[in-house]
Amino acid sequence: MPLLEVQDLRVYYQTIRGDVKALDGASFSLAEGEIMGLAGESGCGKSTLGRSLVLLKPPMKYVEGRVTLEDFSLPIWDREKMNAFRFSKISLIPQYAMNALNPTRKVKKIFTDILATKGIKGSQVLPELRRRLEMVELPLDVLNMYPIELSGGMKQRVVMVLSTFLNPSLLIADEITSALDVSTQRAVVKMLVDFRDRRVVRAMIVITHDISLLYQIADSILVMYAGKLVEKGTTEEILRAPKHPYTRFLIASLPDIGVRYGERKLEGVPGCPPLLLQPPRGCRFRERCPHAFEKCLEEPPFVAIGPSGRQVACWQALEEHA
Amino acid sequence: MKGEKGKKPKNEFLYFAWRNWKLRLGLAIVLFFVVLAIVGPRLTPHQPWAYVGPPARPPSKEFWFGTTMFGQDVFTQFVYGLYPVFLVGALGGGLATLIGTAIGFTAGYRGGWVDEILNTFTNVVLVIPTLALLLIIAAYLGVRSFFIQAVFIGCTAWPWTARAVRAQTLSLKAREFVDLARISAARPTKIILTEIAPNMLSYLVMVFILQFGGAILNAATLDFIGLGPTRGISLGLMMQMALLWGALPLGLWWWFVPPGLAIALLVGALYITNVGLDEIFNPKLREM
Amino acid sequence: MQRYLAQKLTIYILTFFLAVTIDWIIPRFMPGNPVQTMLSRAALRAEAVEVMRGYYLRAFGLDVPVWQQYLNFWKAVFHGDLGVSVYLFPKPVIRVIAEAIPYTLAILVPAIVLSWIAGNKFGAFAARRRWLDNTVLPLGYFLTATPYMWLGILLAWGFGVGLGWFPIAGGYSFAMTPHLSWKFVLDLLWHWFLPFVSLFLVMFGGWAIGMRNMIIYELEADYVQYLESLGAPRKLIRRYAFRNAVLPQITGLALQIGTIAAGAVVTETVFSYPGIGKLLVEAIQNQDYFLIQGCFLFIIIGVLLANLIVDIAYLIVDPRTRRGMVGEI
Numbered sequence A: 001m002p003l004l005e006v007q008d009l010r011v012y013y014q015t016i017r018g019d020v021k022a023l024d025g026a027s028f029s030l031a032e033g034e035i036m037g038l039a040g041e042s043g044c045g046k047s048t049l050g051r052s053l054v055l056l057k058p059p060m061k062y063v064e065g066r067v068t069l070e071d072f073s074l075p076i077w078d079r080e081k082m083n084a085f086r087f088s089k090i091s092l093i094p095q096y097a098m099n100a101l102n103p104t105r106k107v108k109k110i111f112t113d114i115l116a117t118k119g120i121k122g123s124q125v126l127p128e129l130r131r132r133l134e135m136v137e138l139p140l141d142v143l144n145m146y147p148i149e150l151s152g153g154m155k156q157r158v159v160m161v162l163s164t165f166l167n168p169s170l171l172i173a174d175e176i177t178s179a180l181d182v183s184t185q186r187a188v189v190k191m192l193v194d195f196r197d198r199r200v201v202r203a204m205i206v207i208t209h210d211i212s213l214l215y216q217i218a219d220s221i222l223v224m225y226a227g228k229l230v231e232k233g234t235t236e237e238i239l240r241a242p243k244h245p246y247t248r249f250l251i252a253s254l255p256d257i258g259v260r261y262g263e264r265k266l267e268g269v270p271g272c273p274p275l276l277l278q279p280p281r282g283c284r285f286r287e288r289c290p291h292a293f294e295k296c297l298e299e300p301p302f303v304a305i306g307p308s309g310r311q312v313a314c315w316q317a318l319e320e321h322a
Numbered sequence B: 001m002k003g004e005k006g007k008k009p010k011n012e013f014l015y016f017a018w019r020n021w022k023l024r025l026g027l028a029i030v031l032f033f034v035v036l037a038i039v040g041p042r043l044t045p046h047q048p049w050a051y052v053g054p055p056a057r058p059p060s061k062e063f064w065f066g067t068t069m070f071g072q073d074v075f076t077q078f079v080y081g082l083y084p085v086f087l088v089g090a091l092g093g094g095l096a097t098l099i100g101t102a103i104g105f106t107a108g109y110r111g112g113w114v115d116e117i118l119n120t121f122t123n124v125v126l127v128i129p130t131l132a133l134l135l136i137i138a139a140y141l142g143v144r145s146f147f148i149q150a151v152f153i154g155c156t157a158w159p160w161t162a163r164a165v166r167a168q169t170l171s172l173k174a175r176e177f178v179d180l181a182r183i184s185a186a187r188p189t190k191i192i193l194t195e196i197a198p199n200m201l202s203y204l205v206m207v208f209i210l211q212f213g214g215a216i217l218n219a220a221t222l223d224f225i226g227l228g229p230t231r232g233i234s235l236g237l238m239m240q241m242a243l244l245w246g247a248l249p250l251g252l253w254w255w256f257v258p259p260g261l262a263i264a265l266l267v268g269a270l271y272i273t274n275v276g277l278d279e280i281f282n283p284k285l286r287e288m
Numbered sequence C: 001m002q003r004y005l006a007q008k009l010t011i012y013i014l015t016f017f018l019a020v021t022i023d024w025i026i027p028r029f030m031p032g033n034p035v036q037t038m039l040s041r042a043a044l045r046a047e048a049v050e051v052m053r054g055y056y057l058r059a060f061g062l063d064v065p066v067w068q069q070y071l072n073f074w075k076a077v078f079h080g081d082l083g084v085s086v087y088l089f090p091k092p093v094i095r096v097i098a099e100a101i102p103y104t105l106a107i108l109v110p111a112i113v114l115s116w117i118a119g120n121k122f123g124a125f126a127a128r129r130r131w132l133d134n135t136v137l138p139l140g141y142f143l144t145a146t147p148y149m150w151l152g153i154l155l156a157w158g159f160g161v162g163l164g165w166f167p168i169a170g171g172y173s174f175a176m177t178p179h180l181s182w183k184f185v186l187d188l189l190w191h192w193f194l195p196f197v198s199l200f201l202v203m204f205g206g207w208a209i210g211m212r213n214m215i216i217y218e219l220e221a222d223y224v225q226y227l228e229s230l231g232a233p234r235k236l237i238r239r240y241a242f243r244n245a246v247l248p249q250i251t252g253l254a255l256q257i258g259t260i261a262a263g264a265v266v267t268e269t270v271f272s273y274p275g276i277g278k279l280l281v282e283a284i285q286n287q288d289y290f291l292i293q294g295c296f297l298f299i300i301i302g303v304l305l306a307n308l309i310v311d312i313a314y315l316i317v318d319p320r321t322r323r324g325m326v327g328e329i
């Protein structure tokens, strides 16, 4: 039984011009201890997926889908009821972690205020807090500082400590390394793995543009394209033998490890992703896909191929497999 | 909104503008008074200062807003008094916006010692209580007209605008597109006109509306104290007259209610229009 | 922190300098011979004219070079020698003003402080509560848009003339002479009430709206999103947002002090309340130039002091300025 199971999740953004179908039917699962990387071009819906598991609020609109975390069915459509799960069971390190701390409160105060809402006294957990700060190589002094006195990387790590403090079962880390220098990045990455190894968190979704990061830490990779899941497999499988044409482009466009695909246009892929307001029918990659054929006018299902649990949504890949 | 950038329909602004009740309400009230200021004087056969009826009469068919202690027609005074409200508001508010924008923009854009000096100057003028200053200026300089009043108001009301515009300029300057333009060695005037001004326009519109309302209130205060224009009628002057000639103890409410109500409604409507605009320009503030 | 205070003090000193200079220049800019003009404009009793002429000539010191005149003016200011009131001849201006100050402070200080606190609380409460928001908002805007004198007149008319609950003029009853007794204090309060409420209401609307708008901005901030994603209850979020929104409201208070002073001037006029504002207006109406100069000077001093107090309050509330991280507010 997987730790997290997402079934057919659909979340749209409501705008005056209609619904932006940023997450259009996602089904996947996460095993105990799994670190899953979530990759895809900018705007493909990665953050939307992460956010909808934690804080689904307007203009986001829940359309359908079920999310099960450890036997609990998460009421993600209910902002109030979800409070029982947030922070303690499922937690997010947001993409905007740099601005995530109230600038006029000391870090310590932020911690104690939040913990108090979960009925935990700040003084009780001070030793643990120290331990965690050490783990991310932050000096204890940060507790007595205001967020604006901290550097970007320090703020990011403070947010990491806070988000994981209650040992959530699932941690979603959204672009946590993108604004950091290389050495801080390394520390942060090590920390994520540490968190898993020490059982602070039971599973993790790491959203990133940096494939090399995933290479270092991810057990599996899930690739998205234009609001759809296109491929999931182990890190080895995805990087060595991508099956979906889009994944292949994604991997091939990485000249060297360490360069982020978001920073350069996908080489050799003409065109750009479709607008999510009125996505084309059938496979959404069709316009850019060199292998597109008649069948691609129908939507390819996201199905398992082979026993390893590898999934892909592409007619051509399916036929190859068959 | 990344994906949909290219497809932004032109009428999105109008769409939200029409859906926003604050904007509709505000504009409707302002428009009502504009029309009244234009049409009003044609609806009445009287002149504002002429003694045309029995004194201290409540509103009636003949004198819609009643008459003053001296038998002047309050409605006539009222509609004639609306015109200077708009005149001083537009002129004074416009001038204040202009000066404030020029100073704030220069300070923010040039930076360095220019900024230092302009900013200090702004802060100094900001602290001086404008009305007290206007009072003594008006008290010493005998001849006064609506035009001079508007100029005085404009020359003293600009500091907060300068500060706000300076802050805006600084934040715009820090954005990428301005950097890009600068790297490509575009001329400063070109950068200002093509990159900065369009981004600031909506903001300046809102500043002007606030200054418009502020100028109206300032003018009313000056008029009320008896330092308004020496000729002509204004709403502030009506209130002064009413208070001075015992409208209160005599209970001639029709004399002092309309002018104050008109100012409050008009300025309030301007402010509400502003909130509406703010919500349209800032999608985040919209009610879902 | 020192930098911040030093910066502010520089500005206040500059302002004071400028204001005194304006105070000195303006009568000298009057067309014609200022002394003659003043004497002819002021409605003086015959025996006063000669005294005043001699006095004005000496006071203006027109026989010495201009820079000397200017220096003399500064000296006089620092000695509290602001001349003699024509309209209340022969009372020295400084004494006339000293008698008026308590009244002005009595209505202004409570009105400012209470309206600020109540307005902020109320605005924060109304923000993002649809029903309240949509009714309170127009009402609040209407209140801030109300000319101070009009609200004063309305209150005087309704509660003074109509209901007869409160007097509509004066600082205390005509029949009384100021002395210390419960009866007199009650009488003072009774006269104080309407001018106070009138100032309070107009300001209240402004603060409520300012706070409501600030809170709405704050609730969109990233840190609020993060708090929500950590499952923080509304109460905590609102508390944080309120604290942050209060800061610009304090700055707003500093920006508003001039306008508020103007409001006090007309409110005192409406209620014939014997404060500085009414004094100033009477001085203007009676062409009492020394009194005008004196009132202006004291209004400036009051405004500067008020600004200073607000600055210090800001220092106490905003940790960032205290730590010298933000140079300017």
Ligand SMILES: Nc1ncnc2c1ncn2[C@@H]1O[C@H](COP(=O)(O)OP(=O)(O)OP(=O)(O)O)[C@@H](O)[C@H]1O
Binding pocket: A013, A014, A015, A020, A022, A040, A041, A042, A043, A044, A045, A046, A047, A048, A049, A059, A095, A276, B001, B002, B003, B004
């Ligand atoms: N508030 C919003 N209103 C309307 N559409 C939105 C909103 N936020 C995001 N979108 C749309 O949803 C799509 C997915 O956005 P999302 O933020 O999930 O992308 P992402 O994959 O995280 O991109 P990035 O890598 O740049 O963070 C985008 O096409 C975007 O246009």
Ligand code: SF4
Binding pocket: A244, A245, A246, A283, A284, A285, A286, A287, A289, A290, A291, A292, A293, A295, A296, A300, A313, A314, A315, A316, A317
């Ligand atoms: S389904 Fe067809 S169009 Fe889509 S990726 Fe596969 S081959 Fe290309």
Ligand SMILES: [Mg+2]
Binding pocket: A046, A047, A048, A095, A174
């Ligand atoms: Mg994202």
